[in-house]
Amino acid sequence: MTLNVSFSDFSQTIQRELKNPRVYVAYSGRTALITAADASNDLVVCAETHESREVVEKKLKEAKVEFFNGSWLPLPEPRGTEPYVAAIAYRSGEDRPGLWLEAFPEAPTEVDVIKAFMDEMKATGEMPDATMDDFVKMASPNVIVLSPAEVQAFAQNRAR
Numbered sequence: 001m002t003l004n005v006s007f008s009d010f011s012q013t014i015q016r017e018l019k020n021p022r023v024y025v026a027y028s029g030r031t032a033l034i035t036a037a038d039a040s041n042d043l044v045v046c047a048e049t050h051e052s053r054e055v056v057e058k059k060l061k062e063a064k065v066e067f068f069n070g071s072w073l074p075l076p077e078p079r080g081t082e083p084y085v086a087a088i089a090y091r092s093g094e095d096r097p098g099l100w101l102e103a104f105p106e107a108p109t110e111v112d113v114i115k116a117f118m119d120e121m122k123a124t125g126e127m128p129d130a131t132m133d134d135f136v137k138m139a140s141p142n143v144i145v146l147s148p149a150e151v152q153a154f155a156q157n158r159a160r
Helices: 007-017 053-062 110-123 132-139 148-159
Strands: 002-004 022-028 031-037 044-049 067-069 084-090 098-104 142-146
Touching: 007 031, 007 044, 007 053, 022 053, 031 053, 084 110, 098 110, 110 132, 110 142, 142 148
Parallel strands: 002 044, 022 067
Antiparallel strands: 022 031, 031 044, 084 098, 084 142
């Protein structure tokens, strides 16, 4: 039996469900598969994340979870290389609205898109240090995310 949990719940779950967990971490493309099992039952606890190898390993070490390279389960298939395209239209300090465009390797949430935009604007000095709530009130952003299939459909429509 397999129990799928979020990566943030993984450490607590294995402590609760497994007596002597053996934890393995494997990577497939941008996906980390973290699995745990023990010999006393038929349960495998599984979590996937797109966090970097360094972040995954740091979080497991902070939770005092000993881990090894490998997996109790088959690795997920690597996802396609086609990007998700996200755009933000926003109220700017100029006489016209601003537009920001970015590509993401995985489907971002609207919060992911706004955070990436804010990080870039702060890094370039174009935005003062502001919270996300402050930014949303100030800029009134309109976020659009296009899947690879939607991007392809737009391109095909243009080719006609």
